Structure formats: structure tokens, C-alpha cells
Amino acid sequence: MRRELYRLNHSSSSMQSPDLSQNYFELFGLPVAFDIDRERLRTALRQLQASFHPDRHVNGSDRDRRMSVQVASWINEAHETLQDPVKRSRYLLEISGAEIVDDSATTSDAGFLMEQIELREEIESCREDKDGLQRSQQVADRLQRRADQLTNEFVSCFAAGNLAEAMQISHKMQFIQRIQQQLDELQFDLEGR
Amino acid sequence: MALLQISEPGQSTAPHQHRFAAGIDLGTTNSLVAMLRSGEAVCLADAQGRALLPSIVHFGEEGTLVGVDAAAVQASDPLNSIASVKRLMGRGSEDVMRLADALPYELITSGESSVPRIRTRSGDFSAVEISAEILRALVERAQQTVGAELDGVVITVPAYFDDAQRQATRDAARLAGVKLLRLLNEPTAAAVAYGLDQDKDGLIAVYDLGGGTFDISLLRLHRGVFEVLSTGGDSSLGGDDMDHAIGEWIVARAGFDQVDASLARHILMASRAAKEALSNGQSAQIVIEGSQHSWSGTLARTEFNGLVEGLIAKTLTACRRALRDAGVKREDIDEVILVGGSTRVPLVQSMVAEFFARKPMCELDPDQVVALGAAIQADILVGNKPDSDMLLLDVLPLSLGIETMGGLSEKIVPRNTVIPVARAQEFTTFKDGQTAMSIHVVQGERELVSDCRSLARFELRGFPPMTAGAARIRVTYQVDADGLLSVSAQEVASGVSAEIVVKPSYGLTDTEIETMLRASTEHAREDIELRMLKEQQVEARRVIEALDAAFAQDGDDLLSAEERAGIVRQRDALEANLESASTADLKRMIRAVEAASEFYVARRMNRGVQQALAGKQIDEVDV
Numbered sequence: 001m002r003r004e005l006y007r008l009n010h011s012s013s014s015m016q017s018p019d020l021s022q023n024y025f026e027l028f029g030l031p032v033a034f035d036i037d038r039e040r041l042r043t044a045l046r047q048l049q050a051s052f053h054p055d056r057h058v059n060g061s062d063r064d065r066r067m068s069v070q071v072a073s074w075i076n077e078a079h080e081t082l083q084d085p086v087k088r089s090r091y092l093l094e095i096s097g098a099e100i101v102d103d104s105a106t107t108s109d110a111g112f113l114m115e116q117i118e119l120r121e122e123i124e125s126c127r128e129d130k131d132g133l134q135r136s137q138q139v140a141d142r143l144q145r146r147a148d149q150l151t152n153e154f155v156s157c158f159a160a161g162n163l164a165e166a167m168q169i170s171h172k173m174q175f176i177q178r179i180q181q182q183l184d185e186l187q188f189d190l191e192g193r
Numbered sequence: 194m195a196l197l198q199i200s201e202p203g204q205s206t207a208p209h210q211h212r213f214a215a216g217i218d219l220g221t222t223n224s225l226v227a228m229l230r231s232g233e234a235v236c237l238a239d240a241q242g243r244a245l246l247p248s249i250v251h252f253g254e255e256g257t258l259v260g261v262d263a264a265a266v267q268a269s270d271p272l273n274s275i276a277s278v279k280r281l282m283g284r285g286s287e288d289v290m291r292l293a294d295a296l297p298y299e300l301i302t303s304g305e306s307s308v309p310r311i312r313t314r315s316g317d318f319s320a321v322e323i324s325a326e327i328l329r330a331l332v333e334r335a336q337q338t339v340g341a342e343l344d345g346v347v348i349t350v351p352a353y354f355d356d357a358q359r360q361a362t363r364d365a366a367r368l369a370g371v372k373l374l375r376l377l378n379e380p381t382a383a384a385v386a387y388g389l390d391q392d393k394d395g396l397i398a399v400y401d402l403g404g405g406t407f408d409i410s411l412l413r414l415h416r417g418v419f420e421v422l423s424t425g426g427d428s429s430l431g432g433d434d435m436d437h438a439i440g441e442w443i444v445a446r447a448g449f450d451q452v453d454a455s456l457a458r459h460i461l462m463a464s465r466a467a468k469e470a471l472s473n474g475q476s477a478q479i480v481i482e483g484s485q486h487s488w489s490g491t492l493a494r495t496e497f498n499g500l501v502e503g504l505i506a507k508t509l510t511a512c513r514r515a516l517r518d519a520g521v522k523r524e525d526i527d528e529v530i531l532v533g534g535s536t537r538v539p540l541v542q543s544m545v546a547e548f549f550a551r552k553p554m555c556e557l558d559p560d561q562v563v564a565l566g567a568a569i570q571a572d573i574l575v576g577n578k579p580d581s582d583m584l585l586l587d588v589l590p591l592s593l594g595i596e597t598m599g600g601l602s603e604k605i606v607p608r609n610t611v612i613p614v615a616r617a618q619e620f621t622t623f624k625d626g627q628t629a630m631s632i633h634v635v636q637g638e639r640e641l642v643s644d645c646r647s648l649a650r651f652e653l654r655g656f657p658p659m660t661a662g663a664a665r666i667r668v669t670y671q672v673d674a675d676g677l678l679s680v681s682a683q684e685v686a687s688g689v690s691a692e693i694v695v696k697p698s699y700g701l702t703d704t705e706i707e708t709m710l711r712a713s714t715e716h717a718r719e720d721i722e723l724r725m726l727k728e729q730q731v732e733a734r735r736v737i738e739a740l741d742a743a744f745a746q747d748g749d750d751l752l753s754a755e756e757r758a759g760i761v762r763q764r765d766a767l768e769a770n771l772e773s774a775s776t777a778d779l780k781r782m783i784r785a786v787e788a789a790s791e792f793y794v795a796r797r798m799n800r801g802v803q804q805a806l807a808g809k810q811i812d813e814v815d816v
Contacts, residue, residue: 029806046418051805054674058374058574061735069673073615188517
């Protein structure tokens with residue numbers, strides 16, 4: 001997959017809060033791009049928390065302890081955002097200055113809507129099926145392919161600077177992710193029966 | 194002091210000075226205190242060599258007894274001997290009334306406070322106050338053992354404890370007058386006790402089956418950092434259920450038609466004894482001798498296994514869920530640790546071994562392992578091991594939500610989110626001209642608010658009237674490293690900050706705690722005012738020390754001479770008045786130093802972030 005590097009000009013003038021000058025990618029020493037090195041993200045998280053976690057400031061002053069809670073929270077939030085593909089795509093758009101729009105265009109996309117209904121029905125039908133678990137795995141594979149496809153679309157749209165369309169794709173990624181979670185829940189129930 | 198000190202592990206600036214810290218397992222039935230002695234964690238025993246302190250407090254004619262002495266008079270004076278108080282921690286009147294049948298005490302649930310109290314001959318006491326008595330006894334034992342004051346303690350709580358229960362535990366520490374370094378989840382403490390942080394990296398499952406609760410936690414260990422990936426369990430499943438299962442078997446076998454309270458107690462005691470005997474033997478003799486009924490028989494281990502298999506299977510379902518939440522497969526688990534007395538049951542060990550396809554670790558006493566881990570963590574937190582890389586990254590055990598229209602809970606922070614964490618959500622008004630909004634904070638996984646635990650109610654008042662849907666109420670949830678929540682709310686559109694009234698649903702208010710502190714015999718002799726002044730002076734010294742250390746580190750790089758002079762002016766004013774100023778003046782001067790150094794802190798923080806990564810990335814980035 002192509003690796004797109006986007007340097008974003010972020011103002012570093014704001015000093016009220018210590019961290020506003022950095023975006024989440026910069027915080028973890030990662031290039032501002034959709035594709036991320038997960039291992040590096042995880043390592044960076046540990047390195048940052050090793051300095052800022054409240055446990056490292058137990059004997060500090062009241063203000064130090066309060067601040068360490070705030071900074072550690074901020075680091076965790078940044079990590080949570082970057083490790084989730086949907087949140088990461090949304091965040092990328094946000095810091096690129098894309099206009100944040102709701103998902104009404106996506107929900108009115110008839111083709112996508114049909115696809116979703118079909119997927120949901122298929123998942124529900126697995127519940128009653130004695131081969132449901134096996135079938136659900138096929139659905140899971142299909143969903144994963146769909147998610148990968150959307151990811152690719154997002155990356156090229158974003159690279160081409162087509163932020164409005166990238167936003168729509170990001171919404172679609174979110175829908176697929178929700179269906180994946182639903183399927184995950186179902187598979188858990190099926191395995192247990 | 195707005196000056197987060199950033200020091201690399203192993204580069205502590207302060208001269209090393211040994212501090213005393215203890216780990217406390219504040220249990221339902223028994224409590225323990227452990228400390229590091231000659232580099233090894235040990236549970237501290239009383240003069241008679243007993244490590245377990247029964248969690249019982251007796252209010253007698255001649256004073257208060259805690260532990261074994263209280264247990265000795267429990268039978269003769271049950272109304273004034275308070276046991277199992279952990280079950281009442283953070284609980285409201287309704288919950289307590291539900292437990293009332295099982296508790297022989299006179300419970301007081303009326304009055305101003307939302308916290309129920311137990312009536313004794315010495316007065317009415319909340320669970321927090323009674324827990325504080327137990328804590329005092331344990332702290333006293335530790336201080337006598339080492340012959341010094343404790344600088345802090347780590348107290349363990351079940352991973353499943355909600356916010357109200359954690360707050361109550363923290364309040365108990367405050368009342369006991371001991372510095373709480375951290376509330377630590379019991380399973381996490383167990384993993385620390387096994388010294389796995391010294392070990393190779395991997396995934397660890399901690400299976401904790403106690404008397405009344407089951408907890409499963411999955412942890413990832415990587416270069417000394419423990420990450421809790423998920424926790425789960427069942428807060429009403431444990432060894433007591435096994436006793437009941439045996440009890441029902443006895444009743445059925447013996448054909449007892451009517452079982453009164455006294456016979457039931459006999460049966461339960463016999464059941465427990467049989468269960469314990471079956472941990473080693475293949476069969477257990479059971480003899481029931483009541484005034485009306487008597488019976489004797491033999492329970493074979495195979496039969497016993499049949500009785501409890503279903504219970505253990507339930508724990509494994511919770512394990513599967515925790516695995517799924519963590520996104521790992523059971524074959525990925527590298528170590529399984531057993532905690533809690535009920536894991537002595539052979540079938541538990543074999544079913545757990547089969548489920549995870551590996552032999553679980555059970556070398557340490559499953560009753561002591563939690564306190565031992567807490568002691569190790571306490572020693573690190575208090576600063577005795579500046580070279581330690583160990584860090585515990587924990588998760589929120591239960592989702593935090595807010596009540597929305599229709600009595601539904603909208604989750605703001607989902608369970609298993611890494612803490613500390615801050616999350617904000619915006620809400621709006623539904624009526625034209627609405628100028629107030631009530632906010633109900635709840636905790637739990639269920640969709641209906643009525644099925645969740647109520648934590649607090651807020652009122653946000655005084656924002657300007659707007660058309661329905663125009664107001665933007667931003668509610669922020671901040672969860673700290675102990676899993677404790679604080680909530681703030683603000684109307685964003687008008688920019689007007691509004692007043693918030695907090696009413697904890699099941700917690701003590703600050704005023705109540707203040708009153709208890711003043712009332713407690715321990716502090717009555719002390720001058721509260723003087724104590725507060727002393728605390729503020731200590732805080733002022735910390736502020737000055739932190740600032741001086743920062744100046745030495747990077748004051749020349751990050752500050753112009755003029756900027757530095759501005760901060761130094763406030764710092765010097767604080768130092769000059771340190772001994773003479775009043776508590777209020779000290780507070781004001783500390784705030785002035787904080788305000789003057791705000792921008793400096795911001796610069797240090799940014800640099801700190803860079804350094805945290807840069808310092809190690811060269812050798813670690815491509816692993």
C-alpha cells in the first residue's frame with residue numbers, strides 16, 4: 001500500500017495547555033498518514049506513559065499530580081484515536097481542515113444501504129442456523145475484504161486531496177465496523193452454545 | 194504546583210532516602226498487610242504470628258477491638274461486632290436493605306446522608322468508618338514492625354469495584370489518616386506478586402475466585418509495563434456458592450423437611466469443611482448433629498465435582514468474554530495465575546488448566562498473593578526503586594454513562610478503556626427557554642438507567658434561555674489512575690460557566706468526611722487547623738523544590754532572564770513567608786507561583802514529550 005506523508009502546518013503558538021502544539025501523530029513520533037506502524041505506536045505509548053503516568057508522580061505536588069492525570073489522559077486518548085482505523089480516518093480529516101459533515105449522505109446512499117441491510121439479515125440468519133458459526137466466518141471474511149477495500153479508497157481519496165469524498169468513505173468505514181462488532185457479538189454467542 | 198517533573202527512570206534527582214510503604218488487602222472476611230523486608234515481600238504477622246486479620250470491628254464498653262479480639266466476642270455480642278463491611282462499601286440504603294436479612298445489625302438509613310449507618314453502642318457508623326478502623330489496625334501493625342511511620346499504602350480492590358466502592362475505599366484511607374498511593378486491582382496485584390515483570394514478555398490471565406466474587410483479568414507484559422487488556426467476572430459467584438451446593442445436596446440426601454436458621458448454619462459449616470477436605474482427599478465425611486435433625490454421610494470428590502461443575506463453567510464463560518474484549522485467543526495466553534481460596538478446589542485447577550491448555554501458577558499462598566503484590570507496587574510508588582521500569586496501565590472496569598431521555602444510559606467512557614482518561618460529550622436542551630439541566634451519572638453495562646448504578650446527580654443552572662436544541666452542554670468525565678471519576682459540565686454556546694451542585698448518590702460528601710475527621714478520637718486531640726497549616730507548608734516546600742530542580746535542569750534553555758525573574762519573584766515571596774504565613778495565604782502564594790510558571794511548564798511538557806520518545810527510540814524503534 002502506498003504510504004502518503006502529509007506534513008500539516010500546525011500553529012505552535014498556543015501555550016495555555018502544554019500539548020496543543022502537537023497533533024496525535026507527532027506526539028507518537030509517527031508520520032501524519034493513515035497507514036501507521038502499530039508496533040511503534042505501542043512502544044511510543046509506553047515510553048510516554050513511563051514519563052507522564054500518575055504513578056510516576058505520586059510524590060509530586062498536588063498540581064503535578066493533577067497535571068499528570070490530564071496529560072496521561074490526553075496520551076491515552078491520542079493512542080485510542082490512532083489505533084482505531086475509523087477514528088484515525090476521522091482525525092486525519094479533522095486536522096487536515098476537512099469540513100466535518102454528518103453521515104446523512106451515506107445513509108441516503110441507496111446502494112450502500114441495501115448492502116448493509118443484506119449483511120445484517122445474513123448475520124441474523126446465522127443465529128438460527130446449525131452451521132451458523134461456519135457461515136458467520138464467511139461473512140466475517142467478506143466484511144474484512146469490504147473494510148480493506150474502503151480503507152484503500154480512503155487512502156487514495158485523501159492523497160488526492162478529495163476530503164469531502166474521503167469523509168463519506170470514513171462514514172462507510174464506520175458502518176462496516178459496527179456490523180463487524182455485531183457479528184463479533186454473534187460469533188461469541190454461537191461459540192458458547 | 195504547575196510543574197510536572199519529568200525524569201527518566203533511573204535519573205531521580207532527589208537523594209535517595211528509604212521510605213516505608215505497605216500493601217493492604219482489605220478483604221471481606223480477612224485483611225492482610227504486607228511490606229518489603231530485605232528485598233522480599235512478606236505478609237506481616239501479629240505478636241502471635243498470625244498474618245490474617247479478621248475483618249471484624251467490635252464496639253465494646255471499654256473501647257474498640259479489631260481483628261481476632263473482635264472475632265472472639267462476635268458470638269456473645271453480635272450487634273456490636275461488625276463483620277463483612279466490605280459488602281456495604283459504596284452502597285446505598287436500598288442495596289443495604291436487600292442485604293439486611295443477612296446482616297444482624299441495626300441499620301440506620303434515614304437522615305440527611307445518603308450513606309447508611311450501623312447502630313452500635315458507641316454510635317452510628319458508616320462502612321467507611323469501620324473500614325478505617327481495620328486500616329488503622331493494619332497500619333499500626335506495619336509501623337510497629339518497622340518502627341517508623343508509613344509514608345503511604347497501596348490498597349487493593351476487586352477489579353469489579355465500581356466508582357462508589359472505590360471512592361468509599363479511598364475515603365476510608367483518608368479517615369485512617371494514611372496516604373493512599375494507589376488503589377490497585379486485586380488481580381493486577383497478584384500478577385505483580387509473581388514477579389512476572391522480571392520475566393519475559395507475554396500475556397497473563399489472572400483467575401481470581403474468592404468466597405463471593407469471581408474476577409478474570411488479562412494482562413500484557415512488555416518490558417516491565419503491565420497493560421490490563423480487559424477485566425470481567427461475576428460479583429456474586431464464588432466459594433460460598435459451592436458451600437450452598439453441598440448444603441442443598443445434604444438437605445436432599447438427609448431428607449430434612451424444615452431447615453431453621455440454626456440447622457442451616459450447621460449445614461453450611463459442615464459443607465465448607467467437606468469442601469476443604471476434598472481439596473486433598475477423595476472423599477469427605479459429613480456429620481450433622483442438630484437438636485431435631487441429624488444425619489451423616491460421605492461425599493465423594495467425583496460427586497462434589499458434579500455439584501460445582503456448573504459454577505466453574507460459568508467462570509469460564511466470563512473468561513471467554515474477557516479474551517474477546519482483549520482481542521486475544523486462549524492459545525495466546527502464556528501464563529495463568531490462580532488467586533483466592535476457592536482456587537484450592539482441584540476441579541477449579543483442572544478446568545482452568547484445560548480451558549487455557551496450560552498448568553496454572555499456584556506456588557504462592559492464594560490468600561496472600563494480593564497483599565504481596567500490593568506491597569511490591571507500594572514500594573515502587575513511594576520511590577524506593579527509582580530504577581524500576583515497572584508501570585501498570587489499567588483499564589476502567591465498568592462503563593460510565595449519563596442518563597438521557599427515556600431513562601436510557603448513554604455510555605461516555607466504555608469499559609476496558611485505558612485509564613486515566615477524559616471524555617467529553619455534548620448534550621442539548623429539549624424545551625424553549627430552558628435554563629437548567631439535571632445530569633445523572635451512572636455506571637454499568639445495561640441500557641436502562643434503572644439497571645445501572647447511580648453515581649451522582651448534578652444540576653447545571655444559570656445558562657441563558659435559548660430555543661430548544663440551541664444550548665450546547667458539554668459534560669466531561671475525567672477518570673484518574675485509580676478508576677475514580679470526577680465530572681464537570683459547561684454550557685458552551687454562551688460561554689457562560691454554570692454552577693454545579695454535586696450530590697453523590699451513595700458516597701460521603703466532603704463535609705461529612707470533614708466532620709468524621711474532627712469527630713474521630715484519633716484527631717480530636719490534634720489541632721485540625723495546625724495540621725492543615727503543616728500540610729500546606731509541606732506542599733509549599735514541594736513546589737519550591739520542584740521549581741528549583743526544573744531551573745537547574747533547563748531553566749537556562751527554556752526561559753529568558755526576564756521570564757525567569759518573573760517566576761523567581763513569586764517563588765521567593767513564597768519561600769520568605771513559608772514559616773509565618775497562614776494556611777490561606779500559603780494557598781494563595783502557591784497559586785501565584787503556579788500562575789507565574791504556567792508557560793514554563795507548558796514548554797517543559799512539550800520538551801518532555803520529545804525526550805520521552807527521543808531518549809529510547811534509537812535502540813528500540815526497530816525491534
